Amino acid sequence: MIDRSYKELLKMRRFPHTWCPGCGIGAVLKNVAMGLKELGLDYQNTAIVSGIGCSGRMGGYMNFDAVHTPHGRALTAAGAIKTARPDLKVVVLSGDGDLGAIGGNHLLHTSRRNPDITVFCNDNEIYGLTGGQAGPTTPKGTKTITSPRGEMYPPLRLGKILTAQTPYFFARTTVYHLNHFKACIREALLYQGFSFVDIISDCIELNGRRQGFKTAHQMFKWFDERFHVVEGVRDHLEDDELGIAKKEAEVEVKAGAKPEMEEKPEILEEDLKHYTIEELSHVDGSEGRPIFIGYKGKIYDLSSSPLFQGEKRMRCHIAGKNLTKDMEAAPHGEDLVLKFPVVGRLKE
């Protein structure tokens, strides 16, 4: 049995789609739709952004609100949509030429800003729509109509660029390694932050045939020779590896600074003053008083926090309250609170 409910997410009445026979973009479209369906994403909680080129046409076949941007601008558009509408999941469907060449600057800077968007790059190593010109990821030596003696320059290594600065999520897969491909789509969609999936895909008509391949399947076999799957989550991927490279943001450690824990004097729990909820509510930073909050039975002094600005508030948290429940909903962990001095205990 196979779950075919993903078809609800595709505009099936517009099929057959526009791409050539055997083109990998069809596989990208289908598997991304499957991934979205699996995670319960639909037109009410997701927006699709695409660029220009063959792969840019994917947005038009998705049963979502889709934005088809000018050439290269998909990432900028996606970032702005995410900023304006944080409630929407934003998925970018585009190609290597769009994202790596004309949109190269936006790729660098969008990844630096790390918005919570997911990018699926149909990397077919060629400019297909315009007839098969060498693209930014065309391997050196490949003959194309604009590199008749073989491409002169080495390709842009998206994997190296996108894993140069933390945090990052970069996955490389191919349309042939289907299970791996699906796993990458799922992981990328689940990742909080800028996730990029480089999908090695075939352009049989305008790239493959010139290189001597007769069918898409022969190109798939060639992908299998060039790449191999590596298990688990890595720090980096080599150019011939298929897998997921993921790293969290590095915490900056100031040179010479001692770890904070050592400086904290030992406080005996019995010595701490007891506060009731009522007493706590007065120590909310107003009228020059310190800012206390309650968390898991203890009172913390957050007066020195730069995030508590002005009266009583820190973005969405309110001072002088027991914030134990707030922590569950907050996007940050409890370490943000634990680093502040304990000044009392909360009377139940």
Added chain:
Amino acid sequence: MKPRINVVWNEIYCKRCILCVEVCPVGVLSLEMDEIVEKPGCIRCYQCERYCPDIAIEVMDG
């Protein structure tokens, strides 16, 4: 939509890239007279359906 023995083939969606023919591990599919046809022997591995980029071939349930 044309039903075969174990698969249904959509002749409108299909672009005759013959990916299904080539991925079939038991070689029961073939392109004859511009049509995908099926010989007996399907092991219902779903490879043709999973690989088809045009959503043009489906293995019948049951």
Added chain:
Amino acid sequence: MKQILSGNEAIFRGAIRAGATYFAGYPISPTSEILQQAALYSEEESRFRFLQAEDEIAAAIATISASLAGVKSFTATSGPGFTLMQEALGWGHVVEAPCVFVNSMRVGPSTGMPTQPAQSDLLQVKGGSAGDYYPIAFYPNSVEESFRLTVTAFNAAEESLSPIILLADAFLSHLYEIVDLDVIETEVIPRTKESLGRGRRLFTGTAHDKSGNVKTSDPANYREWLRELKERHFRVAEKYPLYEYLPCKNSETLLIVFGITSRIVSPLKERFSVFRPIRIYPVLEREMKEVAASYRHIIVVEGNDGQYASWTEWAIGRKVLKVPCLGGGFKFQWIQSQIEERLKEER
């Protein structure tokens, strides 16, 4: 409360009054102050989002995308940045995204003279992007009017579903005047276009039909779409036939001036009638024709080499005299002597 405000600040406050909650920009003189204001404002108002983009291309695309996502958005730049934004402007017209582009003009082409004022981006306003489209552009001449027109521009954007261009110049951007924004009453048109996440539409720069299906080889569909777009834009433009006309008794000469040039020649209003178009594009064809009919000489004084003069000639169907100040220094004495000279040549 009366306060001293620059043109840039007034534009920013106007956008906030109109309900803008998104700004994207890239530093460029003379509009960097708008970017700075946006950055500061986003600190105090969490609903307001701000992006300092990597270039003007990204800033313009982000502005339009945020608009599609459902918020009122705007960007600000100057000539060279406006050149980079042309791609997005064309796209904004096709995907029908209401937003505002502020272009404070400085001397061009290219980097030109940063930051000397000019009025030489008019042709760029009209047709800097590929293909046919019908932008609407306003051009104030004072700090107070900058505030009012920013609100008007946002309203026109909501009605025409397109990026509206608000022109200014380096003079106006850095002009400080005393204004009281609290007493200025403005009408604000709310967003009506459905935001993303509500349907299954395709917002594409490719020719398309009403539901967004791509139609790349259907000229009839394209013509119908363009006709509708044109009609809508001209209908909205008609709603804002903004100009200022100061007739002077016994004057046979009409000066046509706009933006900062109108402030420079204001001592001449005792001698000549003055017509100041505020809606720069579409050209105030009918209004200008009516006013011009009673004058023997029409003189266009502008900070470029005759861009608006050629539009005026086309609009009123007769010869106009030109005083092209180009960019950089605008000297009253020089303008006055040039006007005298043009009139002498005519006699």
